[in-house]
Amino acid sequence: MYIAVEEIQCLATWAAGHHFFLVALVRDNRYYKSFGDRYRCILYEKRMESLAINEQRVREPQVLGYKMAISAEPTCHGLFDSSMGEKMLVLSNGNIF
Numbered sequence: 540m541y542i543a544v545e546e547i548q549c550l551a552t553w554a555a556g557h558h559f560f561l562v563a564l565v566r567d568n569r570y571y572k573s574f575g576d577r578y579r580c581i582l583y584e585k586r587m588e589s590l591a592i593n594e595q596r597v598r599e600p601q602v603l604g605y606k607m608a609i610s611a612e613p614t615c616h617g618l619f620d621s622s623m624g625e626k627m628l629v630l631s632n633g634n635i636f
Contacts, residue, residue: 547579559583560615578613584621604631 547563554560565577586603608624610617618624 550578559585560618563609575613580610580613580615580618581607582615582618582621582624583607602632604629 544567546566548566550562550564552559552561559582561581561583563579563581565579584606586606587600588603589600606621607628607630608618608621609626609628611625621627
């Protein structure tokens with residue numbers, strides 16, 4: 540099994556409607572021909588636990604993790620959903636969502 544590790548640096552974040560984006564710079568450059576190829580757009584979505592509607596709210600819902608779709612090139616074109624991208628990533632606190 541081959542495991543690839545890529546370290547990214549977040550350069551900027553913004554929201555557009557109900558979508559959240561970040562621009563990242565891939566720190567490892569051995570796979571990229573030019574410096575510009577190292578930029579990626581990431582669409583992400585926060586996954587929250589669901590509390591019952593008629594349950595009395597005693598606390599705020601907890602963050603379960605994040606779903607991310609990573610672009611294939613240094614633009615956000617083609618990223619419409621956190622489940623569709625060249626690469627997908629799920630960050631979790633241990634709960635499955």
